Amino acid sequence: MKNSQNLITCIVLASLFACSGEKKNTEKSIEKEIEIIEKVVEKTWETFNIGAVGNTMSEMKYDIESITVKEGSWVRINLENKGIDNSMMHNIVFINYGARKKVASEAIKIWPSQNFVENKKNIIAYSGVSKPGETVTLEFKAPKKGNYEFLCTYPGHAEIMRGYFFVK
Numbered sequence: 001m002k003n004s005q006n007l008i009t010c011i012v013l014a015s016l017f018a019c020s021g022e023k024k025n026t027e028k029s030i031e032k033e034i035e036i037i038e039k040v041v042e043k044t045w046e047t048f049n050i051g052a053v054g055n056t057m058s059e060m061k062y063d064i065e066s067i068t069v070k071e072g073s074w075v076r077i078n079l080e081n082k083g084i085d086n087s088m089m090h091n092i093v094f095i096n097y098g099a100r101k102k103v104a105s106e107a108i109k110i111w112p113s114q115n116f117v118e119n120k121k122n123i124i125a126y127s128g129v130s131k132p133g134e135t136v137t138l139e140f141k142a143p144k145k146g147n148y149e150f151l152c153t154y155p156g157h158a159e160i161m162r163g164y165f166f167v168k
C-alpha cells in the first residue's frame with residue numbers, strides 16, 4: 001500500500017516538473033520569436049531635444065512642458081543641460097502619473113544613486129545625470145496609452161523641473 005502511494009506521488013511530482021519545464025521552454029521560444037520580430041520590424045522613433053535652462057533654483061526649467069508620443073513607438077530624449085552654474089545638475093525621469101512627490105522624496109534620500117528601489121514600479125525610464133554643458137540621451141519604448149509625468153530628481157528640482165508625458 002505504502003509503495004503504491006509512493007509510486008503515485010512520484011508520478012505526480014514527475015509530471016509537475018515535466019509540465020513546468022515545458023512551460024519554461026514555450027516562454028523561451030516566444031521570447032526568442034519576439035526578439036526576432038523586433039529585429040525585423042523597424043522601430044519607430046520619436047526624438048525630442050529638450051533643454052534644461054537656467055542657472056538658479058528659481059530660473060531652472062525644461063524648455064518643454066509636455067511630450068506626446070504614439071503607443072508602441074520608441075522615444076529618444078536628448079537632454080541638453082544649458083546651464084553654466086556648477087550646481088545645475090539635471091536628469092529626466094519618466095514616471096506614472098501622480099507619483100512625482102513620492103519619487104522626488106525618495107530620490108533625495110538616494111541621490112546621486114538612481115536605483116529607485118522603493119518606487120521602482122512608478123519609474124518608466126530615466127536618464128543619466130547631465131552636468132552643465134552636457135547632453136545625455138535616454139531611449140525607451142513608450143508605455144501603454146495613458147498620461148504620465150516627467151521630472152528632474154536632483155534634490156530640490158522636482159517642484160519646478162517637471163512636465164507631462166502623454167501616450168496616445
Ligand SMILES: [Cu+2]
Pocket residue numbers: 089090091152153154157161
Ligand atoms: Cu534639475
